[in-house]
Amino acid sequence: MNTSSAIVNSTIDKKLPGDLAMWFFILAELTVFAILFIGFAVAEQMNISMFSEGKSQLHTTAGLINTLALITSSFFVALSLKIMQSSQQLGRSKKAGLWLIVAMLFAGIYLGVKAWEYQFLFAQNIDIETNTFFTLYFMITGFHFMHVLLGMVILIFISVQTFKGRYQSGNLSGFESGACYWHMVDMLWIILFPLVYVI
């Protein structure tokens, strides 16, 4: 009896967070970025001096701040989801919504620093047409920037729904989907950061 109930429990526990469609979307996004990352690395091997010079014009500290901001933002999203999973009472929903706002503030730091970085490069007459390095730099980081913007729109939507108490029925699928998308954006930056700023 105990064995069978354990099997049932383990089957129930093995649940994919969020919607299946979101996970296929995440896989598609990861694939696109994998191609971009590999393309960047191959181009670097074909133009080593150009990429080395290009990387020296970037701010590693700005990249580091952005990494810390995105990781911290992801942490608050995960924390918010945990609060919602433990209880869907109105008070808890508000607490979870507040953590989502904190997560968005950290995402705002990322957007601000990245915008400053672009502005800094534009001031030196460096843009997407300067050379292959900057074409790929603006393309990959710009594409990621747009994903962060989309992620923020999703977080805003989730936080509004949370404050309204829409997740109190216990169906957290929408919340989980949005959170997983945000973690994917974080995961992409974790590969992008060493590739562009560290190596």
Added chain:
Amino acid sequence: MLFNEHSNEVNLKEPIINANKNNGESHEFLKISASWFWLILLTLASVFAGDIFTQAPLFLATVFFIVFLKGQQITDVFMELKHAPSLWRYLLLSYVIVVPAILFLIYV
């Protein structure tokens, strides 16, 4: 009397259930916090790896291994895929293994 006994039993159990729930929440909070701290440490380690490892292959291996460790934390703790169907967990984990491995082979 019986009713009172039953009532007492319920009253005694309720705080225990709540305490267990609170312990569970605290444990989950600690797990996420520890993961965040570990991710921060790994990020700093990858930035300063260049100062420690002077040989390019060792430096690259360290940086890409750190990428895998960070990806594993995000997959298992933040995305909660540790308790998801194995296929999805392995798909995400293979991403943070295969992509850094390909990049390592290109650079080395």
